Amino acid sequence: MNQPNPVDLQQTIGREFLSTVPRSGWVTGVVTYRQVGNAFQAEASATDEAGQHVGGSTTMPMIRAFRGLRAALAQPGKGAWFTAVLTLTPEGRMSFDFDYDSEPAWQPSKAVGHYLEEWEEFPRAPEHTPAWLAERLEQARTERGS
Numbered sequence: 001m002n003q004p005n006p007v008d009l010q011q012t013i014g015r016e017f018l019s020t021v022p023r024s025g026w027v028t029g030v031v032t033y034r035q036v037g038n039a040f041q042a043e044a045s046a047t048d049e050a051g052q053h054v055g056g057s058t059t060m061p062m063i064r065a066f067r068g069l070r071a072a073l074a075q076p077g078k079g080a081w082f083t084a085v086l087t088l089t090p091e092g093r094m095s096f097d098f099d100y101d102s103e104p105a106w107q108p109s110k111a112v113g114h115y116l117e118e119w120e121e122f123p124r125a126p127e128h129t130p131a132w133l134a135e136r137l138e139q140a141r142t143e144r145g146s
Helices: 006-018 060-073 113-121 131-144
Strands: 028-036 039-047 053-055 083-088 094-099
Touching: 006 028, 006 060, 006 083, 006 094, 028 060, 028 113, 039 060, 060 083, 113 131
Parallel strands: none
Antiparallel strands: 028 039, 028 083, 039 053, 083 094
16 A cells, blocks of 8 residues: 655645634644554644634544654654644645654553554664653553563
């Protein structure tokens, strides 16, 4: 099966966000997507000049595109990013920021078993394994009893 094009996936995410916001009255849109293993969280918001929420939400096509983007950008030995933040403007300008190193800011926290799922799908070389991830993997292995 062909791997989806990352640019196409990014455009899908942007289009989906734009479909959930008012045509006018907002100045900044932000979509945040976090994933480790099978656990994920997504949120989206458009704000006006005063910083007030005026719309924006996540959609299933957006979440599927983020999942595909994560797999498409994963690198052997380096793994996949944990958090992606998309910033948009009403004119359609988009910028993505991908964090491969920091633990996601879960609300609430996720079970450590998801970190083993992550490791099985996107293993990392020791030099690309942050200390917090090694700690979560050790916790998960202890809980699993292996």
